[in-house]
Amino acid sequence: YQEKFSSSGKKILIPYLTAGVPSLDESFSLACALIESGAGILELGVPFSDPSADGVILQVAALEALKNNVTLRDVLKLSRRIHDRHPLVPIVIFTYLNPLLSLGLEKYVALARDAGVAATLTVDLPLEEAADYLKMHEDGGLKTVFLATPTTTPERLAKITKASSAFLYYVSRNGVTGERQALSATLADEVEAIRKRHSTPLAIGFGISTPAQAKEVARYGDAVVIGSAYMRMILEAPDNLTREQRIRAFTQECLRVME
Helix, strand or coil, X not given: CCCCCCCCCCCEXXXXXXXXXCCHHHXXXXXXXXXXXXXXXXXXXXXXXXXXXXXXXXXXXXXXXXXXXXXXHHHHHHHHHHHHHCCCCCEEEEECHHHHHHHCHHHHHHHHHHCCCCEEEECCCCHHHCHHHHHHHHHHCCEEEEEXXXXXXXXXXXXHHHHCCCEEEEECCCCCCCCCXXXXXXXXXXXXXXXXXXXXXXXXXXXXXCHHHHHHHHCCCCEEEECHHHHHHHHHCCCHHHHHHHHHHHHHHHHHHHC
């Protein structure tokens, strides 16, 4: 990650894909299209039946993936395929805790490492309960990402930042994921306060849905995470070719204005 978050000041685009939508093979093609269009880090979402942090679009995507019987093991196999094709782009597994517990944390870390996964973001794992998780990741050579929000206290933020060995993911507004018409009016001040206290690389996500919003967020953070906008394009497109064309064009436009 050090090379990605370099001193050059170049901002990183981190797209999110729900794995298995519309299929695992198409997820592979879409991931490659994103990377070839300039995405610097890729988030692969593990479908889950009770997603507490996801808005409507990502809930619909997760349901479709579950109908396709996509499991955590399938997501890790997909990661292996993507990593084999594009080994220089880090892959972050975005998941809830239950799939990891069902597989077994130790087993997950071993499989994830073999699948070329760089880091794990487990949305609903409280830092206070993460000691074993953190040790297994460190011992297994995997990085970790934790979420901070506008309501995170400075004291807890310090602990979350320390535990985020890949980067800190800052939630740009209270609430769930989903496209928004406007960014939070207090985002700049919130990020500035974090920057004054912490030097950990900072990615900002939730609610970013247009190139103009990506441009603004890139002024504050090191990376911009976009999920719902991508998944809406994927869910609404009539065929695979259209899906890839739309996400390529969107990615290129976001990166153009983020420079």
